[in-house]
Amino acid sequence: MQAARLHEYTDEMDAALSIEEIDRPVVDAADGIVVEVEGAGWCQTDNHVVEGMWTEYVPQELPMTLGHENAGTVVETGDGVSAVAEGQQVICHPVMTCGICRSCRLGEDMYCADLAFPGLTTDGGFAEYLRTNERAAVPLPDGVDPIDIAPHADAGITAYHAAKKAVSELNPGDHAVVIGVGGLGHIGLQCLAATSAAEITALDPKEGALDLATELGAHHTVNPGSEDAATEIEAITDGGGAQQVLDFVGADATTALAPEIVAAGGDHHVVGYGGHVHEPAQALVDGELSYRGTLVGRYTELQELVALVERGDVELRTSRYELGEINDVARRLEAGAIEGRAVITP
């Protein structure tokens, strides 16, 4: 089958992956499944993998097929599989978990002690077929197109997970700020709007992104290119700050906003990871401020997100590309020139 594979780390996105013919994966465990990939989202994390940014955090062996936002049709199942069947359309939770360790037993899939992450630690979905397991598969409701929903497998669930953490702290009338209305941010914003009655402010240097934010439910917008973000948010929040900030950028400049824009006792959720957090400890103490990292989300949260999609509460802006266009997608995302979310259709 055709697959887009990384052979060495590079900063040159133009020729990052090579399209090549490899063997189709087969089921090799009782709970294993093989999915014919219909849609596989390209994610900023793919750029980071290409650059080698993940080698410090996970075991990674090259060459490897990238792609961790996958949806398609189950074509093969292991002996012990009962929750899905051949022919069923599914979206794949990004990790394969053991189901037995204490983290799995707590429902904390991402902390599984024996986890594989197709596209980061094993072959992913920029290919005609993907091997994963039963525990990763969430059946799709009727009428949901796998290509349209694929990016929810990682972008969606990550945005939802962060939004859910924020919503648990948001009362009607409280303020939430969404930093970065891109692939993840435009989902997170809709999750906030669907599950809370918070006042939502979107912050993005692109006017088009702010227009999209308004369309998707933001009550206020701030353009840090032309306005002073802290001053604007102070005005919007009557001086109190935002109880919850979702930072889908995670750059030095965005994490540095926290002491100025987060309300006392509030949280700055670090979802994007382009830069650093660098603050005096006293800045965290003074406003009882937290920087809270957020890592993908639980299997059950992907179920919840699919329910939101089925309700029509979250729409995804996507553009489709063939497997052969993948390096072009990589390059354009790096340049900030992708509208919505790019989905590869192998």
Place this chain on the structure above:
Amino acid sequence: MQAARLHEYTDEMDAALSIEEIDRPVVDAADGIVVEVEGAGWCQTDNHVVEGMWTEYVPQELPMTLGHENAGTVVETGDGVSAVAEGQQVICHPVMTCGICRSCRLGEDMYCADLAFPGLTTDGGFAEYLRTNERAAVPLPDGVDPIDIAPHADAGITAYHAAKKAVSELNPGDHAVVIGVGGLGHIGLQCLAATSAAEITALDPKEGALDLATELGAHHTVNPGSEDAATEIEAITDGGGAQQVLDFVGADATTALAPEIVAAGGDHHVVGYGGHVHEPAQALVDGELSYRGTLVGRYTELQELVALVERGDVELRTSRYELGEINDVARRLEAGAIEGRAVITP
């Protein structure tokens, strides 16, 4: 009356405060009270105030009497006061709150929109008398000596507040790490031990502090002076890390431990604020790690801490000093040469 006052910011602790005669404060509001100070704890924050570190965060006008850990006897009450009476012994929550703003109505005393902080923004308790208000006063149970309990007014409540946040995430068998077994840390450790069944590891470069930790309930100790802290904690936690870390130091070196010692999804509570947090955003994302600032605690938490003291669950190691010795105390704390908590007895 005699009071120890700061006239200008300085790094010289030897002569930081001057002992002088000023007018005794009087009640000037319906909910006001005046307390004859019996004990007033000296806190690392007092050193920071002397150095001018708080000017960026709170309004401060010099000269000012320092001292925010106060206990004593009520000697005067305003017309509207009903909760305490003259002659009653009390420990003073460190801030005077309005009781009317939304934060106060939520029970979040520290976020009061109209707050005064004796010893930081108004005259404090290193003096014979202190003006505060009814909302700050927690009556002492019979048999509790104000001098012994005074440091709980800030050191105690801050440690308890942080421990309470941690305990809400700790299950039996989980691991907690206490960094710094000094004035706050030795209280926080006891709060953890009294209200959870977590495995507690104490980390301190002083062997005496580690001995104290063991005596007070720590199950493991690590001396970062002679051992590699991350390696030791990895071994103690069977590789899983500590679900909750209470960092009573907050130095660059201690906040930098988080990515190595905090379990997936866990928290590094920043209580001390000697240095910075400086990490790549990806380090927060990878382990879903949070840096959570912690700021003193609620009035109701001081009630809860007093209940712990009354039960005998938390003992305080204190040493007593006269008002005239105050600069000596300041200097010795800066040098790490104070055992337990220093209490001034004006």
Place this chain on the structure above:
Amino acid sequence: MQAARLHEYTDEMDAALSIEEIDRPVVDAADGIVVEVEGAGWCQTDNHVVEGMWTEYVPQELPMTLGHENAGTVVETGDGVSAVAEGQQVICHPVMTCGICRSCRLGEDMYCADLAFPGLTTDGGFAEYLRTNERAAVPLPDGVDPIDIAPHADAGITAYHAAKKAVSELNPGDHAVVIGVGGLGHIGLQCLAATSAAEITALDPKEGALDLATELGAHHTVNPGSEDAATEIEAITDGGGAQQVLDFVGADATTALAPEIVAAGGDHHVVGYGGHVHEPAQALVDGELSYRGTLVGRYTELQELVALVERGDVELRTSRYELGEINDVARRLEAGAIEGRAVITP
């Protein structure tokens, strides 16, 4: 001034209250205020007070002016009042609290150790003027008519409080059931819809109420007059039951539904109190079912509800009556012949 007062308990609603001339109340405490009542909602609880049902639970001395859902204009303030001023329009949280006891300090207004409840324990708002205190007053946003919003003072906050407890347990795709789409139920339903992405089923024997429910956001309706409620809800929830049930009726027949319609681990919130809970303990154990009483709500929750109203998320169906019509209102509510919520305009 004119006031509608209860002189003796009775089951005859036709002549329950007498309209009479009494002295206008005046401020008698530093934090006291007097409000010129513009709207005062009539509540099922008023019928219960008339019947004497509350004598067992609160101290009550007759004659007494009823009316605990009040909004109007502040006309007099005590010396210590700073949060509201004369001329300001306010909605009144139903109880006057002390602000000093531990419950108040926790933000739990309804558990205040020294509470007065105008309309239940002191003179209420079916009168031209009402005495309450600063802690009860929530300023109204511009453009909100006190007459329109008055029922939120008790009906609204009670419904919101119950809905908020439910929402904290509801994930997208979970099911919520609202039993009784009357004065409280139609508010609770909107609160659920505004702050969660749960699937909402409304249950009411009146078709008009079910039509209203659909209009306000219910996804399913069940008429227990013509359908078997348990069977219908089992079908709607694919056999899993509803994670959260809000029972605004609280009759024997509605509480008895819980073991059949509540999902494992779910809650049946008892808001209305027309009847009993009567179940074998084993029924609670088998499905880990809770019956959770709900009592009005916090002051801060009234703030949050006002924010929902200002956002346009919760609309109130009201009909207006003059003070002289009050017994007619009482009789018609008893007969189930009031559409929406009746508001008296003294």
Place this chain on the structure above:
Amino acid sequence: MQAARLHEYTDEMDAALSIEEIDRPVVDAADGIVVEVEGAGWCQTDNHVVEGMWTEYVPQELPMTLGHENAGTVVETGDGVSAVAEGQQVICHPVMTCGICRSCRLGEDMYCADLAFPGLTTDGGFAEYLRTNERAAVPLPDGVDPIDIAPHADAGITAYHAAKKAVSELNPGDHAVVIGVGGLGHIGLQCLAATSAAEITALDPKEGALDLATELGAHHTVNPGSEDAATEIEAITDGGGAQQVLDFVGADATTALAPEIVAAGGDHHVVGYGGHVHEPAQALVDGELSYRGTLVGRYTELQELVALVERGDVELRTSRYELGEINDVARRLEAGAIEGRAVITP
């Protein structure tokens, strides 16, 4: 092998079960295991099963081997088992779960959509061997005797689960009441003492049970045989009531205590199920009181309980009996004549 089996429901405990020879179970699924039973606790629920009380709640086919509190040594494992090995000593979580349904994925083992409950729905552990699955097995720490720990498989985990729910609402100085210091109650009391700083009051009509309670950490005791429970608890709690009540009896008389002894906003946890809850809805509303059923506990909670046992925080009072004495045990428990927990050693 020898097994104690129920052939028909009866109220006669003397000859409830027959000891007979049946085939040894074998592994019949990839995740299956067979455990050689060393200890199997007799539980009040066994009496209820004998009486037919569970037929309404679970599918049950006779004859059936009873026994749902099992510990022993793994002697056979299915192909897919990796978490335990032959020869390993384990305590068995009481249910076999699928691991795949949403409840399992949430960590809510007891709500599994495809659950088997050995001793209630399939053959249990009053036999030489028990068939269960990998997901039920918690490995024992070195030095823990399976016979000593067996009752924790159900009595222990149920008591711990209820205590954990209570502890999440208990602050230092709050009050907890334990009703019934028997097989479950004496465990629940220790769990409360180990994981909270609440004031604990034990209530039991047997003086011996109250002595045990004091020994295990209760601060107050009440004998409802000779004292008025509500009056005593009012005195102990200074009139405020107990924030949390754990009712290990669940009789009409004990559930009826709730409105009198539970603090405002508190919970009456129904663990035992001998009788009914029968209260006016208004009693739940007036004090915002909840009756919360409690059903066994999660797999991860059994891990936590084993951690408590290993720490020495929870000791179990047991007495040992041979399989042939089982009907005698049943009869004596019915008569209240068993001290601590009876363990059968097949």
